[in-house]
């Protein structure tokens with residue numbers, strides 16, 4: 001099978017880590033009867049420099065013709081002062097919307113070899129999947145500024161409808177059915193009307209999944225529980241903003257933000273796969289970035305978009321062996337460069 005993959009290398013460490021992941025993917029596909037062809041797609045800061053917009057129409061057009069997209073990261077200080085609609089991060093929101101990718105799946109797993117890097121001393125087994133709603137909520141609601149007698153006021157609006165909530169809830173319950181059968185829904189129903197609707201819809205949906213243990217949790221409590229007792233969680237489902245924040249917090253349970261992959265999915269097999277971290281301008285170009293989050297994103301792509309679970313597993317195993325044998329980048333307590341750890345993963349493959 002031919003796998004047509006769009007590559008958004010992006011900005012900062014993006015190009016470095018995507019190049020590593022491509023090497024790993026090519027090696028994993030060797031002698032499998034499958035092969036990848038790549039189409040480079042321009043988005044983010046580099047697109048602003050070239051086309052004056054973060055997401056040129058040609059990028060969307062090409063992306064829609066790919067089977068799946070691998071993205072490094074976008075953004076950086078160079079573009080930080082641009083108005084909101086022209087910032088590199090708009091490219092991400094635009095791509096997700098254009099491709100209809102409403103579900104962001106973020107596995108949070110502590111590799112046994114990195115136990116000493118986990119913030120929690122006694123963490124036994126951290127294996128959580130965060131399902132984040134991706135195309136609604138406050139990141140897409142009405143926003144603006146008004147002049148008032150107290151100076152300028154600014155507002156953003158959190159809006160969710162029943163369809164959007166049920167759709168993301170269903171992804172979470174289906175996931176839980178394949179795992180430890182527990183869903184925790186995050187909201188702020190004691191304060192926000194949008195959260196009260198979120199809770200009602202999730203409750204109703206949970207009745208369709210009697211085998212799944214269901215509970216809701218206020219987001220402030222969830223932020224605490226993730227640190228206090230992360231083992232209690234199996235699948236967490238949250239709105240766009242709550243999921244964004246909680247998954248960054250959860251990344252620290254795994255040792256480094258450089259370890260966490262993600263998949264953004266919709267109703268088709270086409271997905272967008274990317275590490276959860278940003279473009280890390282502070283280490284860009286220094287050969288210091290941990291490429292594992294991007295490499296594990298490729299593994300998710302093989303599994304979800306192409307049903308190539310066996311090859312995906314080969315990549316996961318190679319990463320695990322690399323870590324177990326203490327080949328580590330700086331962020332996880334070692335001294336290997338981006339290239340060196342990639343070479344090790346290729347060797348184990």
Ligand code: NAD
Pocket residue numbers: 072073074075076077089092257258274275276277278279280281282283288289290291293331
């Ligand atoms: P960041 O995730 O880029 O970096 C936070 C810290 O983690 C930095 O110290 C960085 O060096 C470190 N880090 C991140 N990835 C790493 C890796 N793979 N290996 C080792 N260390 C790593 O977050 P930030 O500094 O808040 O944002 C930088 C830029 O990235 C901003 O412009 C932001 O808007 C953008 N951003 C993009 C995305 C995306 O493209 N999906 C996501 C988040 C932030």
